[in-house]
Amino acid sequence: MAGVDEAGRGPVIGPMVVALVALDESRIGILENIGVKDSKMLSPSRRERIRKILEEILEYTAIRVVQPREIDEAVEGISSENLNSLEATVIADLVLQALKKIGLSRVYVDSPDPVAERFGRILATRINKDIVVVAENHADIKYPIVSAASIIAKSEREKIISELKRVYGDFGSGYPSDPKTREFLKRLLENNRELPPIVRRSWKTLSRLM
Template sequence: MRVFVGGIDEAGRGPVIGPMVMAIAVIDDMDKLKNVGVRDSKELSPQGRSRLLNVLRSILTYMDYEVIEPETIDRYVYLNALNKLEAEVAVKLIGRALRIVNLVRVYIDSPDPNAKRYGDLIRRSVGSVEVISMNKADKLIPIVSAASIIAKVTRDSIIEELHREYGDFGSGYPSDPRTIGFLRNWVREHGDLPPIVRRSWSTIRRLTGGGLDAFL
């Protein structure tokens, strides 16, 4: 019986605009990933990520992702529970994978500096699946690198769609002046923030310290 190993990673935890995407990748032999040059998505160009995603589609046993919208992110951030949200989505991804493959071990890139604490949030809900939670797993474990590529390419395509719908808001990260300029201009024109914004982010709280009038 073949034994399958999974990896889980996210893309888009930090931006103030757009969703976060979490992905799972599953394979029976991680050497296949090393042979095609899979590595952390942040170390690849957009073209490199797209090329590798096409390769991954042909060699992975299973792949899946979940899109987490700003409204959901906000709800958990207000409860100081963003890591709990990621853990719940990881459990959901593992559960869906188990319906398809004999998944015995999953490596997860931990958003918590205490990787064991984060892993414990997941272990209690996935039965006999071995959960290995690690910091920097996206750099160290090829199957997590594969998941990071899936998550990043998926999120990038969503962001491209949002640019077409809402205009150029830059990268969506708080450090991007284009993003801040977009938010200011949007509120001036519409009187409110667009629905693609994470209202719980400190960037928004700073910009709206006096209410939305602070944008005007």
């Protein structure tokens, strides 16, 4: 069985990271034994410790980093219908890649769509293989295999954000609600500086600041 989750869908700065992990169903109990739970319920240090253990016990792991430009093109309807459509495409690609290397009977996905069944139908159509697709809201809390994916995705994004800060300076968490993030963007706009590629130009945060 496989679990899929993302980290960084909402920020105005930085990429979104989607992770797929797989483990034989008979070994799922191991995940609970090592403390796997929704990544948001774990401290950064705890996530890193659990990720190291996961990398040893998971039978398959794949990560896709979705850059701000790709997100902007989806939000603006250029490359995809919307952001949900882009995420469905990314997840389907990860599943199809996994099927080339391992056998999968079921895939559990944390749905970005509040109507989870709709997202599940879209995803199943794009995968178009004889496997069960279960898309649910809050799947990262309900299913340990999705919790494991959430830990991998969030840990990977945090590493990327740390690297970006070394290049561009401290922009905070990257979320629109973060005063440090808004101040970082405000300085760029006030100084008429070109927005770096780490900024999502389609977010309303920018138009509000301008």
